[in-house]
Amino acid sequence: QVQLVESGGGVVQPGRSLRLSCAASGFIFSSFGMHWVRQAPGKGLEWVTAIWHDGTYNHYAESVKGRFTISRDNSKNTVYLQMNSLRAEDAAVYYCAREGMTRAFDYWGQGTLVTVSS
């Protein structure tokens, strides 16, 4: 069955960096686009970034452009989110999600919590 497992969250000081990982299994990873979506505590969902199935293209929300970088390693079935210059407003649960054949998010991970605090 399809599984997405995020890791790498934790507490980080403002201005520092963190890298999240999302390990995928149960499907042909290299055939699907992957996204990161975040949710601040008690708030709604915010789309963050996407990467094409082969890693050739990506898109970012304005709020993270220039600070966050999405990448993937299809040999390891893993997508990454490098987060630099973290701000208090980046604190959230970060979900990775698969963009299915319907081009909607058909599978989600359980999320990893990022706390930005001094």
Place this chain on the structure above:
Amino acid sequence: EIVLTQSPATLSLSPGERATLSCRASQSVSSYLAWYQQKPGQAPRLLIYDASNRATGIPDRFSGSGSGTDFTLTISSLEPEDFAVYYCQQRGNWPWTFGQGTKVEVK
């Protein structure tokens, strides 16, 4: 950026009642709109894609309609497990965006 506005923010209903949730886009997204359900402590779940297509395993009491800028999610008869927060999401233009959510609560 396309802004999705969901209404109402909260819907208070009883089991068995019909729920009608609205999502309005700031510009046309064609039919490229999805709906998700989220329960506390859980990841979202895909309900509807491309405005009116039920995702795999979704009961037929859930239905979606609309195109362009105005969309509706209807739950024909609320079951106890349907009380949750619902989000719309568009893929008509980058960046993809979500609405702010509608909470369906027990009256």
